[in-house]
Amino acid sequence: MFIHIGNDHVIRSNDVIAIIDYHLISSSTIMEEFMAAASTEKKLEGTQEEAKSVMITKDCIYYSSLSVSTLKKRASMISTISKLDDFSDDIKELESEEV
Numbered sequence: 038m039f040i041h042i043g044n045d046h047v048i049r050s051n052d053v054i055a056i057i058d059y060h061l062i063s064s065s066t067i068m069e070e071f072m073a074a075a076s077t078e079k080k081l082e083g084t085q086e087e088a089k090s091v092m093i094t095k096d097c098i099y100y101s102s103l104s105v106s107t108l109k110k111r112a113s114m115i116s117t118i119s120k121l122d123d124f125s126d127d128i129k130e131l132e133s134e135e136v
């Protein structure tokens with residue numbers, strides 16, 4: 038499944054490692070160093086000006102204009118959808134038996 042994270046970016050939900058509030062980055066020297074290294078390696082996408090959150094994936098880090106709670110809701114909605122059973126074959130089978 039995929040998650041739209043704003044700023045014209047769509048990522049695979051399986052690739053998500055963490056979703057962090059943008060304002061927490063400046064409160065941690067480790068996170069600042071991590072972001073600086075990602076910038077040096079050209080693994081940062083999006084703009085900081087509108088950033089409300091940071092989405093860390095396997096291959097890239099994205100600044101998102103969406104809040105952590107919005108992204109969390111989108112990710113949990115995808116998780117719920119993927120856990121639903123597919124009964125379409127059962128329904129087709131029942132319909133064919135009725136005929």
